[in-house]
Amino acid sequence: MTVESNAGVGMVHSYQIEAGNFTKAGEAASSIKRILRQLGVDANVIRRVSIAAYEAEMNMVIHSIGGTIQVAISPQVIVFKAIDEGPGIEDVNLAMEEGFSTAKDWARELGFGAGMGLPNIKRCSDDFRIQSEVGQGTYLEARFLL
Amino acid sequence: MQGYYHSVTLDEDKCMGCTNCIKRCPTEAIRVRDGKAYIIAERCIDCGECIRICPYHAKIAVTDPLDAIDDYRYKIALPAPTLYGQFENLTSIDSVLNGLRLLGFDDVFEVARGADFATEYTKYQIKHTNPKRPIISSSCPAVVRLIQVRFPELISNLADVQSPMEIAAQIAKDEFSRKHGVDIEEIGAFFITPCAAKATSIRNPLGTEESSVDGAISILDIFGPLSLVMNKDDNPCTTIGLRKSTLKGVGWANSGGEGTSLDIASYLAVDGIPNVIKVLEEIENGKLSDLDFFEGLACVGGCVGGPLVFENNYVAQNRLRKLISKIEDSEPIDRKEFNMALEKYDWKFNKEILPKPIMRLDDDISSAIKKMEELERIYADLPGLDCGSCGSPSCRALAEDIVRGYTTEFDCIIKLREKIRNLAREFGELSDNLPTGMDRSDTGGLKHED
Numbered sequence: 001m002t003v004e005s006n007a008g009v010g011m012v013h014s015y016q017i018e019a020g021n022f023t024k025a026g027e028a029a030s031s032i033k034r035i036l037r038q039l040g041v042d043a044n045v046i047r048r049v050s051i052a053a054y055e056a057e058m059n060m061v062i063h064s065i066g067g068t069i070q071v072a073i074s075p076q077v078i079v080f081k082a083i084d085e086g087p088g089i090e091d092v093n094l095a096m097e098e099g100f101s102t103a104k105d106w107a108r109e110l111g112f113g114a115g116m117g118l119p120n121i122k123r124c125s126d127d128f129r130i131q132s133e134v135g136q137g138t139y140l141e142a143r144f145l146l
Numbered sequence: 147m148q149g150y151y152h153s154v155t156l157d158e159d160k161c162m163g164c165t166n167c168i169k170r171c172p173t174e175a176i177r178v179r180d181g182k183a184y185i186i187a188e189r190c191i192d193c194g195e196c197i198r199i200c201p202y203h204a205k206i207a208v209t210d211p212l213d214a215i216d217d218y219r220y221k222i223a224l225p226a227p228t229l230y231g232q233f234e235n236l237t238s239i240d241s242v243l244n245g246l247r248l249l250g251f252d253d254v255f256e257v258a259r260g261a262d263f264a265t266e267y268t269k270y271q272i273k274h275t276n277p278k279r280p281i282i283s284s285s286c287p288a289v290v291r292l293i294q295v296r297f298p299e300l301i302s303n304l305a306d307v308q309s310p311m312e313i314a315a316q317i318a319k320d321e322f323s324r325k326h327g328v329d330i331e332e333i334g335a336f337f338i339t340p341c342a343a344k345a346t347s348i349r350n351p352l353g354t355e356e357s358s359v360d361g362a363i364s365i366l367d368i369f370g371p372l373s374l375v376m377n378k379d380d381n382p383c384t385t386i387g388l389r390k391s392t393l394k395g396v397g398w399a400n401s402g403g404e405g406t407s408l409d410i411a412s413y414l415a416v417d418g419i420p421n422v423i424k425v426l427e428e429i430e431n432g433k434l435s436d437l438d439f440f441e442g443l444a445c446v447g448g449c450v451g452g453p454l455v456f457e458n459n460y461v462a463q464n465r466l467r468k469l470i471s472k473i474e475d476s477e478p479i480d481r482k483e484f485n486m487a488l489e490k491y492d493w494k495f496n497k498e499i500l501p502k503p504i505m506r507l508d509d510d511i512s513s514a515i516k517k518m519e520e521l522e523r524i525y526a527d528l529p530g531l532d533c534g535s536c537g538s539p540s541c542r543a544l545a546e547d548i549v550r551g552y553t554t555e556f557d558c559i560i561k562l563r564e565k566i567r568n569l570a571r572e573f574g575e576l577s578d579n580l581p582t583g584m585d586r587s588d589t590g591g592l593k594h595e596d
Contacts, residue, residue: 011515011518011519011522013522026427026431029431030427033430034505035518037296037298037503037505037506038505038506038507038514038518038521038546039506039507039511039514039515039518040503040506040507040508040509040511040514041511043298043299043301043501044299046298046299047299047430050299050430050431050432051431051432054431054432054433055432073515074515075511075512075515120432146511
């Protein structure tokens, strides 16, 4: 994890996420949760950020070839970003549909791949955007107002 | 004192200032300062982990001595079902209950029976109020306090039911006062406890303004005297028919007992506080969405593993299992009896369970963010060994303590050594820099070598 100060108005925590590493999976979400709690963020917001962060982290572990999770916190807003390096999502609209998943059998056997990840992140956040390009990677941003 | 009473306390004379307890505490509530452990009252959840780990037995649970019952004209014992698991070859619960009477109690009301009522009440709530899932059991007070401190987002999932101990005390006192025509104030109800957290709950109740229980006597303290009197009275007239609890109620002493009693298909029982923390994290992440009921117990094995029991938890668990398979079940609480109890008592929480935001760095979020930046900066500079020598449980906790202004980074022995090494180097360099005219030594001053 690395930390940067953001001109005194907020700070950014970054986490490297490794593809397929289930021993570390969930650590970024846990760390984010702990930080928000120490900052005194409202319990309801923490719960929504936790769910979104966990889903995004698991998505990255299962589907991507690795990437970065960033969370920027200011007194007004929490900006959560999950940026991976590929392989990218073919049809983003389809991926946003509940129940749609491209998870492989091994991931389904582990209890993932219900196709609820992205819709869940969207539902938990106050503002959600996702961009993806095959061969380039995926950029996901979720905002939570304080 | 008021508001932060704890059963778990420190015997300063015995404390050697080692770091075993600080590293085991699930809420990072202990520091070693000036060579002695120090419990941060606001953070302690009375789980008893430090009592178990302390090699010098310096952590103790304060409970009432047996003669405290003499403060009341009438005395009622409220034995936890765990008590039954302490005796070898026990063939009847009645003999334990009668033993308590021989020790000076006027009446006995089993907490296992309180558990029977708690079960019925929880079922009733599930049917009529459709509470948020997963419902999290509120039976273990250490877990409820853990949720207040570390999982405040899950408070709304807590089962809105008083503990079997409270339910037992209410019914016991009420029945005794009506039966004998005495004033409730004259009756003392004493919980026979396997655990420190329950003892704390009497002085510092959860979910109610005032506890109906008047004191707690540890199983450790009562086991000896009780064993002595138990076998001395073989008169069947006095020893039969005291027990009213069902076998499911008795089963609450073991992990999973509550879940089994509720007849809920999708329940999960987890014991041991580090395990409970892991599963609460998963619930918080929204991962266990198909779960209806979660029973989390701070002690390994459930209440049988409490810090104040006499017998090893695995042995006690096995004895209880044997006992349950051997003895006949009692009649369950019937509808009429339950409806009458519903009219008379209110077993919902009558005081809200609030989050305890003691982890927060500052009340103002802007200041908290600044402190967090500072914390991260300090933390990055610490060695990351989590050795505990500074008296804080981890490097991160030390960084937090520094930001809160409780200590400085030179509590870190690694940082201190670094500083001393730099100073020594400076000394060396300074002595090298004597003006040549004044330097009469052969070496030209003290040479410093790396």
